[in-house]
Amino acid sequence: MSDEAAPLPVLLVTGFLGAGKTTLIGRMLDDPAFAGSALLVNEVGEIGIDQELLVRSGSPPPQLLANGCVCCVMNDDLGLALRDLDLRRRDGSIPPFARVIVETTGVADPAPILARFIADGWIQRHFVLSAVITLVDGVLGAETLRSQPEAASQAAHADAILISKADLADVDAIDRLRGLLSATAPHATILVAGSEEAAVGRLLEPFRLLGLRALPQDHGRGHHHGHAHDHALVTTASWRFDDVLPWPVIAGALDDVVTAHRGRLMRIKGLLRVRDADRPVVIDAVQDLFHPPRLLDRWPSDDRSSRIVMISRDTSSEDAMRALRHTLAPMN
Missing domain, CATH: 3.30.1220.10 (CobW-like, C-terminal domain)
Known part of the structure; x- marks a missing residue:
């Protein structure tokens, strides 16, 4: 890709362990609006599962960032992966793509990832962080937000929050969770979904818009760029x-x-x-x-x-x- 080409949008999909990130991304990749998306999957551990479940014909194969976490400031895997995608797209070794979707590990703090998009000049010229989408478990979300600092940071940095598994929780619990999320991320759009395919399809509409164009934002303003967790734990x-x-x-x-x-x-x-x-x-x-x-x-x-x-x-x-x-x- 030439330096004059418009930067490609990147969607960052985050959320604590088990919130439904892979399920959402799978439905996004099956949506015609997201055809031709490149996918980077970050997992903690040596064996990746999620990228095996997200293979789609006509799109570049999912790239696994294994045994590490893209939120670690000293870990350059994300930058290297984006450079590799750009190189292979230009030499024709993978199908062309119009955007990149990054699925973080469930224990990732988004702040250092956002900082990388701001500080890395090469990434700024070739990619733009379009939006941060955070999944929150409708059943376990409230307790997770209180007990896991990564989950709170994931919500705080979100542009859009999707409460998943709402059909498994009672209405009052979802209302309390919405209130907690509104206080944590007053700027974010909060959506609710159960497991029904039609409901998730309707909720994907705003994400289709986010994925089809770059939305340059000052993700650094008002965000703490320190690490919220210790991976040794x-x-x-x-x-x-x-x-x-x-x-x-x-x-x-x-x-x-x-x-x-x-x-x-x-x-x-x-x-x-x-x-x-x-x-x-x-x-x-x-x-x-x-x-x-x-x-x-x-x-x-x-x-x-x-x-x-x-x-x-x-x-x-x-x-x-x-x-x-x-x-x-x-x-x-």
Whole structure:
């Protein structure tokens, strides 16, 4: 891309662990208005799950920024990834794209990311941060905002906030959450969505507008650019295995692990190859709540191995993964 070309818009999608970022981005990528979007997925840990679920034909393959966090000031992965996307777009090695969507890890503080867009001259010439979209869990959001400084920062820096899973919470709780978010981010547009496809489609309309043009904003004004968290407090454990196990065995082992570490695991997610199923199974848990497992239509790549990732504030993820492997490995 020449220096004279208009900077491409970047949408930053953030939100605490399990708020629904990947679900929203998947629906955005299926929307014709977002055709031709490049996607950068940031995950904490060595194995990425989310980018496998966001492969779309006709768009550049999702690029994973693994085992780190783009919000770390000393981590230049985001800048390098944007440079790599620009280079490969110009040499034709990936399909052309009209915008970039960045999905941050759930424990990312957006402030250093916004600072990078302001301070990096090359990024300023080639990209412009169009909007920060923050997902907030309608069931767990209020408590998460009070107990997790990253979640509060994600809300405070948002241009638009989408309260997800509203159909799982009562109306009064959603109203209280809206009030809390309004106080935290008085400048942000706050939208509410349940799980219904039609409702989410309607709520995507403002995001379509945000994604179709660059909206230069002074994201630095009124924002604190310090780090709101210490990544040493967040640990991840991952396991990849090739053996095919029965779903009841896997489900029982996961239930035992979550029960034994109740209140200490922040997130569990996985993509599993299960006996007696010809399609991959997605598992997803937020804190102590497991979402119903779902079948994908197809494997997103040629990799048919099962993979599980656990995230915790302390070493619970490592302990839990060790227990899970101890239970399942002898069955391989």
